[in-house]
Amino acid sequence: MRLAFLRTGILALAAATFVPQALQAQESEWRHALAVIEAPKYPKDFPRFNYVNPDAPKAGDLRLSADGTFDTFNPVLDKGELAAGLTPRASLVTETLLKPSMDEVDAVYGLLAEAISYPDDYAWAKFRLRPEAKWADGQPVTPEDVVFSFDRFKDLNPKYASYYQHVLKAEKTGEREVTFTFDEKNNRELPVIVGELDIVPMHWWTANGPDGKPRDISKTTLEPVLGSGPYRIASFSPGSTIRYELRDDYWGKDLNVNIGYNNFRSQTYTYFADLDVEFEAFRSGNVDFWLENSAMRWARSYDFPAVSDGRVKREVLDNEYKTSGVLVGFIPNMRRDKFKDPRVRKALNYAFDFEDLNRTIFFDQYQRIDSYFYGSELASRGLPEGKELEILKGLGDGVPPEVFSTEYKNPVSGDPAKLRDNLRTAVQLFREAGYEIKGGRMTDTKTGTPLSFEILLNGPTIERVALPFADNLKKIGVTVSVRTVDASQYTNRVRSFDYDMIYLGWAQSLNPGNEQKNYWGSQSVGQEGSQNYAGISSPAIDTLINQIIFAKDRDTLIPTVKALDRLLLAGSYTVPSYTMRSSRIAYWDKFERPAELPEYAIGFPSIWWAKGAAK
Numbered sequence: 001m002r003l004a005f006l007r008t009g010i011l012a013l014a015a016a017t018f019v020p021q022a023l024q025a026q027e028s029e030w031r032h033a034l035a036v037i038e039a040p041k042y043p044k045d046f047p048r049f050n051y052v053n054p055d056a057p058k059a060g061d062l063r064l065s066a067d068g069t070f071d072t073f074n075p076v077l078d079k080g081e082l083a084a085g086l087t088p089r090a091s092l093v094t095e096t097l098l099k100p101s102m103d104e105v106d107a108v109y110g111l112l113a114e115a116i117s118y119p120d121d122y123a124w125a126k127f128r129l130r131p132e133a134k135w136a137d138g139q140p141v142t143p144e145d146v147v148f149s150f151d152r153f154k155d156l157n158p159k160y161a162s163y164y165q166h167v168l169k170a171e172k173t174g175e176r177e178v179t180f181t182f183d184e185k186n187n188r189e190l191p192v193i194v195g196e197l198d199i200v201p202m203h204w205w206t207a208n209g210p211d212g213k214p215r216d217i218s219k220t221t222l223e224p225v226l227g228s229g230p231y232r233i234a235s236f237s238p239g240s241t242i243r244y245e246l247r248d249d250y251w252g253k254d255l256n257v258n259i260g261y262n263n264f265r266s267q268t269y270t271y272f273a274d275l276d277v278e279f280e281a282f283r284s285g286n287v288d289f290w291l292e293n294s295a296m297r298w299a300r301s302y303d304f305p306a307v308s309d310g311r312v313k314r315e316v317l318d319n320e321y322k323t324s325g326v327l328v329g330f331i332p333n334m335r336r337d338k339f340k341d342p343r344v345r346k347a348l349n350y351a352f353d354f355e356d357l358n359r360t361i362f363f364d365q366y367q368r369i370d371s372y373f374y375g376s377e378l379a380s381r382g383l384p385e386g387k388e389l390e391i392l393k394g395l396g397d398g399v400p401p402e403v404f405s406t407e408y409k410n411p412v413s414g415d416p417a418k419l420r421d422n423l424r425t426a427v428q429l430f431r432e433a434g435y436e437i438k439g440g441r442m443t444d445t446k447t448g449t450p451l452s453f454e455i456l457l458n459g460p461t462i463e464r465v466a467l468p469f470a471d472n473l474k475k476i477g478v479t480v481s482v483r484t485v486d487a488s489q490y491t492n493r494v495r496s497f498d499y500d501m502i503y504l505g506w507a508q509s510l511n512p513g514n515e516q517k518n519y520w521g522s523q524s525v526g527q528e529g530s531q532n533y534a535g536i537s538s539p540a541i542d543t544l545i546n547q548i549i550f551a552k553d554r555d556t557l558i559p560t561v562k563a564l565d566r567l568l569l570a571g572s573y574t575v576p577s578y579t580m581r582s583s584r585i586a587y588w589d590k591f592e593r594p595a596e597l598p599e600y601a602i603g604f605p606s607i608w609w610a611k612g613a614a615k
Contacts, residue, residue, distance in 0.1 A: 028117050031117065032109065034098070034191065035107035036106055037554065040109070041101075041103075048256055049259070049598075050103060051103050051596065051598035053260050056263045056592075056609040058265060061267075062268070063270070064270070064287065065270050065282065065287045068486065069273070069486075070083040073221055073224060073225045075094060075200070076152050077219075077220060078495065083242050085231070091229060092229055092267065093244070095112050096199065097110075097195045098111055103600060108192060108195060112133050114129070115128045121186055122188050123185050126173065126178070132252075135204070136228065136232055136247060137204070141201075142176075143178040145203075146170060147178060148200070148202035149202075153197065158528055159530065162530055163515065167180050167183075167190065168181045189511075189549070200217075200225070201227075210223070228251065230247060234266070242269050245266050263608065267605065279301070289586075289587045289605070292586060293461060294461060295580075298363075299365075302586065311588060311589050313586065315586075316583070317585065319598065319599065321583075324376065325371070325373035325376035325378055325507075327372040328504070328579060329577040330352070330455065330469065331534050331573070332348065332573075332575075333502075334536070336500055338453060339453075343429045347430050348473070349411060351423060351473045353414065353472060354368045355412060356415075356419075357468065357578075361464060367580070368576065368577075370409065372568045373561065377510070378558060379562070380562040388560075389404075391547070395543060398543070399566075399567065400567075400570045403570050423472065423476050430451075437477045440477055442478045451477075454480070454483050454499070455480060456483055456494075456500070457484045457502075458490035463482060465577065495528055497528070512548055515531075520534070520536040521536075534574065583602060585602065585604070590610065593607065593609070
């Protein structure tokens with residue numbers, strides 16, 4: 001998941017024709033692309049991305065599925081269940097100022113904006129909008145729309161309030177120009193993260209709706225929203241289905257960054273409350289594409305005739321994992337007193353028997369996660385040394401001593417003897433934290449309260465992982481219940497931190513940045529809707545986050561991120577689970593795609609097209 005990356009910009013465009021008076025002293029070049037690890041590979045006025053088929057036909061009806069339900073089309077809010085196809089930065093209806101390339105690690109190119117400019121100290125960033133960019137009703141996309149979008153996202157959505165906390169304001173500074181001003185200098189990711197902002201139409205949101213009443217962007221709505229993107233909402237059944245149709249009048253269909261994209265005439269999402277029913281819809285041919293998340297199903301449930309005769313294709317692809325790291329697991333909520341002691345949290349990990357799960361239900365398809373940046377070059381390994389060691393020593397007492405002396409390793413089980421040894425270690429850790437087993441219950445010796453907690457899940461998939469974990473804890477007197485709730489209730493409870501423990505995680509790019517504050521910065525602990533699920537508040541971690549954001553180069557960034565990884569692991573903020581560094585996909589044989597997929601993406605459905613369709 002890319003929220004915020006450290007970047008530098010390159011490649012000039014024509015000089016600006018309008019420079020606001022306050023910025024004249026810092027006049028800078030216009031750029032058509034931004035990147036960090038390597039220079040953007042595509043020059044100004046490139047015809048198209050190399051990985052697309054420019055002759056892909058615009059035809060066919062794509063049928064997809066989604067879990068749960070939806071109750072809003074408003075992409076600005078962090079409330080309600082947003083309909084599939086409208087997720088910011090991946091929406092079919094709204095668009096961003098910049099668009100990422102799929103065959104580069106982190107390069108972005110102009111979409112609604114044709115150029116970007118900023119000074120050497122990154123004190124501000126200015127975007128020049130394309131004159132041809134228009135909303136679906138024919139009105140132009142304006143700087144006022146960008147300002148309105150920024151203000152509403154930041155005011156109404158806690159995640160964006162955190163993400164854009166260092167962006168002071170957005171203001172119109174020219175006929176087609178908008179300038180974002182930052183409250184700190186030399187934060188090189190800020191010009192790019194504002195380029196990720198989805199732009200919504202001010203004139204539509206501030207007008208009256210079909211009922212004659214003013215629209216309210218601060219509330220959820222099921223009125224089909226207006227956008228500038230390639231699709232429009234054609235029809236829907238509340239909470240059940242939503243159908244998008246390709247717009248023949250889409251302003252950007254011939255834009256270089258859009259050639260070979262958006263090839264299906266329609267895309268329809270059908271919602272399912274039960275994952276098994278959803279899979280049966282795929283098996284029966286009512287859903288066209290399936291992203292598999294169950295090792296058991298992948299191993300045992302593809303023996304139906306359509307697979308045997310080739311009508312359903314299966315593939316395992318690693319493209320999307322080449323530029324990311326991840327940590328997933330059981331996350332205790334330290335806002336609950338029972339989880340404040342790190343020895344309690346550490347003890348929980350000794351009750352998780354990954355090896356037995358991998359052997360019995362995962363068919364040895366997974367690897368145990370041992371880093372918050374697992375699978376990337378940013379993951380810490382061994383003992384700290386060199387610049388990483390220097391960074392950690394600079395944090396003083398904020399670093400637990402074992403970080404310097406003991407390599408992080410997850411407990412290993414897999415057979416009854418090893419599990420017994422691990423549970424004995426867990427009991428010892430509980431004892432050190434002030435617990436003892438009384439009457440078969442792990443009990444707080446000060447309060448006399450038995451230790452119990454609930455694992456909150458949003459579907460049945462993880463139940464077969466959580467239940468053995470709970471059973472192992474029960475063996476040492478810890479009472480754990482596993483509760484599965486519907487998607488809406490789960491979302492609301494996670495947003496308000498109303499849980500003891502959840503099963504979630506964090507995706508990481510190769511260039512961590514401002515999003516780290518939202519993940520584990522102290523200021524996000526009480527910020528409803530943040531992704532600081534564990535409730536982490538550590539001055540040392542806050543210091544490292546700031547060092548990451550302001551890292552002057554990659555040689556500084558990498559050891560700083562590894563140092564952060566070590567502190568997160570040492571804090572036992574998560575019981576790490578498992579991952580598979582590839583995507584398991586299955587699809588009905590009704591599609592075609594480029595002969596070579598882009599290096600870092602599957603590209604479905606963006607650059608696939610209907611099989612056998614005439615151009």
